[in-house]
Amino acid sequence: MFIIPRPRELTELEGRIPAYAFRIRCEENEIAGYAADFVKAGQNEEAAEIAPTDIIFTKKAEYEKEHYSISAKNGRIEVSYGTLESAYRAVSTLRQVIDQAEDGTISEFEIDDYPSIPNRGLMLDISRGKQPKMSELKQMIDNMAAVKYNQLQLYIDTFVFEFPNFKEYSEEMEPYTAKDLAEIEAYCAERFIRLVPTINGFGHMAAWTFKDEFSHLAIHDENGKPTHTLNPFKEESLALIDQIYDGYLDLFKSDLVNIGMDEPFDLGKGETKEACEKYGVGKVYTDYLNKVCALATKKYSKTPMFWSDIVFDHEEQLPNIPKNAIVMDWGYETEQHFDRNCRKLSELGLRYYVCPGTSMWCSFTGRSNNAMLNIMEAAECGEYYGAEGFLLTEWGDGGNPQFLNLSYLPIVFGAAMSWNYGSHRTATAYAERTKTMAMCKQYLDRYIYHTKKGDLADIVFRMGNYYLLEEHLKHNITLLTMYLWNPEKLTKGAAKGFARVADYMKDIRAELADVKADELCLREIKQSCDTVILFAETLSGEIKEESLIRLQAVREEFEELWQIRNKKPGMEIYGKMLSDTEAYIRRSLEGRAEKEK
Numbered sequence: 001m002f003i004i005p006r007p008r009e010l011t012e013l014e015g016r017i018p019a020y021a022f023r024i025r026c027e028e029n030e031i032a033g034y035a036a037d038f039v040k041a042g043q044n045e046e047a048a049e050i051a052p053t054d055i056i057f058t059k060k061a062e063y064e065k066e067h068y069s070i071s072a073k074n075g076r077i078e079v080s081y082g083t084l085e086s087a088y089r090a091v092s093t094l095r096q097v098i099d100q101a102e103d104g105t106i107s108e109f110e111i112d113d114y115p116s117i118p119n120r121g122l123m124l125d126i127s128r129g130k131q132p133k134m135s136e137l138k139q140m141i142d143n144m145a146a147v148k149y150n151q152l153q154l155y156i157d158t159f160v161f162e163f164p165n166f167k168e169y170s171e172e173m174e175p176y177t178a179k180d181l182a183e184i185e186a187y188c189a190e191r192f193i194r195l196v197p198t199i200n201g202f203g204h205m206a207a208w209t210f211k212d213e214f215s216h217l218a219i220h221d222e223n224g225k226p227t228h229t230l231n232p233f234k235e236e237s238l239a240l241i242d243q244i245y246d247g248y249l250d251l252f253k254s255d256l257v258n259i260g261m262d263e264p265f266d267l268g269k270g271e272t273k274e275a276c277e278k279y280g281v282g283k284v285y286t287d288y289l290n291k292v293c294a295l296a297t298k299k300y301s302k303t304p305m306f307w308s309d310i311v312f313d314h315e316e317q318l319p320n321i322p323k324n325a326i327v328m329d330w331g332y333e334t335e336q337h338f339d340r341n342c343r344k345l346s347e348l349g350l351r352y353y354v355c356p357g358t359s360m361w362c363s364f365t366g367r368s369n370n371a372m373l374n375i376m377e378a379a380e381c382g383e384y385y386g387a388e389g390f391l392l393t394e395w396g397d398g399g400n401p402q403f404l405n406l407s408y409l410p411i412v413f414g415a416a417m418s419w420n421y422g423s424h425r426t427a428t429a430y431a432e433r434t435k436t437m438a439m440c441k442q443y444l445d446r447y448i449y450h451t452k453k454g455d456l457a458d459i460v461f462r463m464g465n466y467y468l469l470e471e472h473l474k475h476n477i478t479l480l481t482m483y484l485w486n487p488e489k490l491t492k493g494a495a496k497g498f499a500r501v502a503d504y505m506k507d508i509r510a511e512l513a514d515v516k517a518d519e520l521c522l523r524e525i526k527q528s529c530d531t532v533i534l535f536a537e538t539l540s541g542e543i544k545e546e547s548l549i550r551l552q553a554v555r556e557e558f559e560e561l562w563q564i565r566n567k568k569p570g571m572e573i574y575g576k577m578l579s580d581t582e583a584y585i586r587r588s589l590e591g592r593a594e595k596e597k
Contacts, residue, residue: 282314
């Protein structure tokens with residue numbers, strides 16, 4: 001029996017219980033609805049002749065929030081729960097157990113379970129590249145609920161949402177609407193997932209600052225051009241944030257809002273240089289942070305969450321951040337200092353989340369090893385120091401061209417780690433993590449990829465480790481992506497690394513030929529593999545006339561697959577990369593032809 005996330009306490013017993021059909025006994029109608037899948041009387045010939053197994057739900061006042069227990073023995077299953085949410089979590093566990101029934105029976109077992117970290121979320125960037133269709137978002141929410149996530153954030157820093165005060169800017173973007181968000185929020189709520197609004201308010205504001213009517217609110221560069229950073233000394237900057245919030249934050253029932261505030265790279269330059277030299281960048285940042293937090297709290301009745309990068313660059317300002325605000329301590333590498341930062345935040349009595357990443361952005365198949373270690377460290381430190389939340393981030397840097405099915409590996413692992421990190425003892429922790437990783441792969445093959453032949457999840461994991469064969473490791477990006485953006489800077493060492501990548505991925509592509517799984521999912525994974533092979537061969541110097549034919553095939557397959565699950569806007573970012581690669585191939589072929597003359 002495998003269960004993801006692993007229950008905190010699980011004891012498998014020697015007996016067996018019939019799993020042909022079930023009868024739900026409970027006092028609350030909602031629970032019967034959650035467990036409707038288990039009522040399968042008559043699903044096969046054996047079920048017609050066997051009395052259904054009782055699943056008895058009993059409410060216990062001492063059980064808080066998501067705490068539940070299950071006792072399956074003596075011919076029946078008893079579930080104890082404290083809230084409807086904990087009953088829902090118990091049903092999620094039972095679904096997995098019953099689905100693994102062999103010969104119409106399941107093992108007797110006892111479970112006592114509750115989460116390591118109370119808030120466990122996923123943040124999906126829908127501004128830069130991928131904008132999933134409503135059906136795809138709902139499928140993702142179902143998958144999240146199945147592994148016990150309870151928070152979703154949809155990151156926005158462009159007009160992919162039809163802001164009431166800026167509707168004219170969304171006309172050509174197929175934006176999400178207020179009706180869409182209400183539908184998503186209701187769908188989340190039915191699955192005990194809280195939808196939290198997420199919108200930036202300092203850096204990453206180019207969608208506004210690059211427009212003539214708002215450019216005066218930006219910090220300007222040395223050439224007088226507006227940057228993506230708002231000028232915090234302009235009163236109109238805060239008024240702009242208020243305009244963005246108006247009619248947007250009111251759509252959400254959640255009492256939280258992620259106000260961003262990260263990476264104001266131009267603070268201390270241009271119009272802000274003199275003041276930052278006088279008062280310090282940290283103080284200027286914190287003063288503006290307090291204003292935005294006050295706006296979110298006093299006018300919109302939301303508790304603000306904000307990214308931690310600037311306050312940790314200027315730690316003297318940590319005592320000056322708003323006491324009700326939640327610090328989102330983010331970092332996406334194996335060297336991230338979650339231990340140090342969590343300890344500091346805990347000592348100061350501040351509220352905070354740990355925020356690792358999927359490591360999928362700026363790559364095509366991710367950075368698997370990096371993601372797993374980054375997630376493990378965040379979850380361990382979050383649990384140990386008492387973080388109130390864990391938020392796994394899926395950013396869109398570089399267009400986010402990878403298919404979501406590749407991202408489910410770190411998503412499922414993040415759910416497993418944040419629900420139950422396990423032991424903190426070095427002697428046993430890695431053995432437990434290895435076992436959990438193996439079970440996550442089993443989960444993916446069974447419930448996400450619907451694999452019938454082969455080990456698709458393991459193949460996806462290994463696809464995500466092509467970056468280890470590159471010339472060297474690079475922060476927050478694979479070298480393959482970096483050099484595709486700047487092929488003129490390609491070095492001989494990097495080219496040799498890409499030759500290794502191409503050979504590695506060709507072997508994996510051969511394995512995929514024998515895999516049987518969900519057809520659409522398998523096509524997406526094969527296309528991703530083909531993409532890496534083509535780009536790696538191109539940058540390794542293995543360029544032939546047929547490279548252009550293969551590139552066109554990769555392009556056509558990508559565009560067809562993209563539009564099955566996602567809106568068309570955003571696809572052009574990956575399209576530009578393909579066009580730039582095509583131009584590079586043509587230049588290389590032309591240069592070779594000139595030399596041969």
